[in-house]
Amino acid sequence: MDFIYIFRHAMGQYKCKPLISIITLTYNHENYIAECIESVLCQTYENWEMIIVDDASTDRTPYIVEQYAKKDNRIKFIRNEKNNGPLFLDVNYNLALKEAKGEWIGYLEGDDVFVQKSLEIRVNALSELPEEKRKNISMVYGRYGRIWMNSKGIDLPTPYYENPKYSPIIRNTPAGMALIWLLQGFNFIPAAAVLLNKEKLLKIGGFKQIPREIKLVDYCTWTFLALEGEWLYIPKVLYFWRRHTNSITMQYHEDMMRYVIQFSEYFWEKFRKGILDILNDKYIEFEKCVGIQAKLELAKLAILKRDFKTSGQLLKEIVECPYIEEIFPDIFKKKLKIVKLAHSLRMPFILKIALELKRTTTEKKYADYKPFFFKDLKDID
Numbered sequence: 584m585d586f587i588y589i590f591r592h593a594m595g596q597y598k599c600k601p602l603i604s605i606i607t608l609t610y611n612h613e614n615y616i617a618e619c620i621e622s623v624l625c626q627t628y629e630n631w632e633m634i635i636v637d638d639a640s641t642d643r644t645p646y647i648v649e650q651y652a653k654k655d656n657r658i659k660f661i662r663n664e665k666n667n668g669p670l671f672l673d674v675n676y677n678l679a680l681k682e683a684k685g686e687w688i689g690y691l692e693g694d695d696v697f698v699q700k701s702l703e704i705r706v707n708a709l710s711e712l713p714e715e716k717r718k719n720i721s722m723v724y725g726r727y728g729r730i731w732m733n734s735k736g737i738d739l740p741t742p743y744y745e746n747p748k749y750s751p752i753i754r755n756t757p758a759g760m761a762l763i764w765l766l767q768g769f770n771f772i773p774a775a776a777v778l779l780n781k782e783k784l785l786k787i788g789g790f791k792q793i794p795r796e797i798k799l800v801d802y803c804t805w806t807f808l809a810l811e812g813e814w815l816y817i818p819k820v821l822y823f824w825r826r827h828t829n830s831i832t833m834q835y836h837e838d839m840m841r842y843v844i845q846f847s848e849y850f851w852e853k854f855r856k857g858i859l860d861i862l863n864d865k866y867i868e869f870e871k872c873v874g875i876q877a878k879l880e881l882a883k884l885a886i887l888k889r890d891f892k893t894s895g896q897l898l899k900e901i902v903e904c905p906y907i908e909e910i911f912p913d914i915f916k917k918k919l920k921i922v923k924l925a926h927s928l929r930m931p932f933i934l935k936i937a938l939e940l941k942r943t944t945t946e947k948k949y950a951d952y953k954p955f956f957f958k959d960l961k962d963i964d
Contacts, residue, residue, distance in 0.1 A: 598710040599717065603631040603702055603778065604685030608675050609693025610666070613642040615825065620651050620658065622696035622957050628703040634659045634679040635693075639666040644693070672800050673792035680781075680789050687723075688779040690801075694825045695775050696730075696957050701821045705778050708817050721758070721783040721812030722805070725821040727773035728949060728963070732827050735952045739963070743914045744771055745818060755814040759861035762809050763910050766851055766858075766869075768843040768877030770802040776821040779804075783811040793849060797842035806850055810857070820963040833884060840881050844874035872904040876915065883922050887931050894926045 605623060609616055623633050635658065637645050645662055652658040659682060667674050680688065689705075691697060705723050712720070728739045744753050753771070755761040764771055784790075784804075791803035851858070851873045862869065878897045885894035901907075901919070911919070918937075925933040949963075950956065 599706070600630055601687050601706065601709075602685040603628070603687050603689050603706070604679075604683035604781070605631055605633045605689040605691055606676060606679040606683070607633060607635045607691050607693055608638065608672070608679075609635060609640065609644055609648070610638040611640045611642045611644060612693035613640075613644045613647060615694035616644050616647050617651075618696055618954055619691060619693050620648070621955060622699075622701075623691065624651075624655065625699045625958060626697065626702045627700050628706050631689075631702060632657045632659060632683070632685060634661065634682050636675045636679050637662045638668070638675060639663045669798040670795045671792075672798065673790045676790035676800055680784070683781065686781055688781050688784060689775075690777060690779075691775045691822065692824075695822055696825075697775070697822045698820060698957055698960055698963060700962065704817060704819055704821060708815055709778075712815070719758075719812045720815050721780045721808045722755075722772075723778040723815040723817065724772050725776040725817040725819050727776050728820050728823045730823050730825045730952050732825060732952075737823065737949045737952050737956070739820060739949050742818065744912060746913070749912065753814070753816050755809055755812075757861065758812050759810055759858060761814065762806065762858055762861070763866070763869075764876075764912070765802070765806045765809060766847045766873050767910070768840070768847055768874050768880075769912075769915075770805065770843075772801070772805050773822070773824070774801040775824065779808065780812065783808060786811060793846050794842060797839065797846060799839075802843065803846055806846075810854065823957070833887070837881060837884050840877040840884075843877040847874045847877070866906055866910070868905050872906060872910065875901045875904050875907075879915070879919060879922060882926070883918075883934055886922065886925050886934060889929075889931060891926060891929060894922075898923060898926060 607619065609619075612619070620633070623631065635648050635652075637648060637660070639662070648658075648660050652660045661678060661682070663675070689702070704725070709717055709720070709723060726742055728737055730737055750756070751760045752764055753761070787804075787807040790800045791807055792800045793803050797803065851870065855870075859867065859869070866872070878901055882894045882897040882901070885891070885897065907916070907919070921933065921937045925931060
């Protein structure tokens with residue numbers, strides 16, 4: 584604990600001291616779950632509970648969690664008798680939500696870790712808001728770092744959306760503005776960097792997974808929450824996301840993008856009138872923009888497979904959006920130009936070169952990875 588925290592704690596200078604309920608889903612994380620739990624135990628803000636849902640792990644994960652739960656009654660353990668799997672992530676999330684007593688809901692995957700001041704930073708940001716403003720906040724979120732298990736390195740991705748011109752979108756001000764990006768299929772919110780207003784989360788029916796095959800709850804849930812209040816963005820790294828070598832395949836990514844398009848089209852049809860009211864009819868033809876970020880990813884994947892017929896059709900649909908210059912983040916405008924060039928020249932290797940260049944220019948190596956590294960970390964901007 585640093586002097587500032589001790590002083591605030593002793594003097595009672597937090598304007599709000601909410602109980603934070605941290606939901607952790609885990610499955611066969613025996614190599615990482617202790618690190619995850621320790622990162623919560625190390626928090627400088629101590630008014631939390633951790634609800635861990637084990638999805639019928641077949642390794643030592645349940646035993647490890649039980650040992651921690653015996654030592655600290657803030658840790659609650661729920662073990663599923665049978666594995667729900669990724670098609671029913673929302674079931675596991677909502678099982679934990681039902682047990683949560685906190686005013687705000689946090690999240691931490693069983694193989695990820697918080698920085699030590701993660702909760703304190705978020706609570707402080709909420710405390711600085713007037714009470715009426717605070718009541719209107721449906722989500723607080725910040726930045727993230729990555730742990731690359733193949734290279735044992737830690738990096739800090741460049742937050743390309745912190746340009747002031749994007750402020751209404753990233754702060755969802757007025758409520759609903761973030762849909763300009765979300766309904767393109769662009770999930771810009773790091774999952775474990777959030778605090779969700781439990782009252783507003785319950786109002787939308789809890790965590791969402793539509794369709795089930797999307798195997799995500801964060802993107803769907805953020806999209807619904809965008810209509811329930813403004814967001815508070817904090818430009819600080821709040822957690823580290825562990826990336827494994829075999830995290831994703833091209834086919835899996837392609838399937839995911841199709842489900843993202845399916846969800847964004849569903850949401851648009853369900854709330855079309857309300858969304859257009861929020862946008863003040865400025866984007867009256869926004870329907871042509873729904874899912875275009877996901878379509879751009881599909882076009883890229885099609886080019887890599889030399890399926891130029893599919894990439895051509897997707898690019899045709901993308902350019903029909905009349906607001907690309909206004910609503911595309913700058914980095915994606917550049918990506919669109921590269922994808923169009925690779926398609927027109929029939930040269931997939933252009934995409935591979937551009938991807939490698941992006942990695943070398945936007946990924947800042949922070950440190951080498953070692954277990955429990957977060958205990959030695961200083962503040963990260």
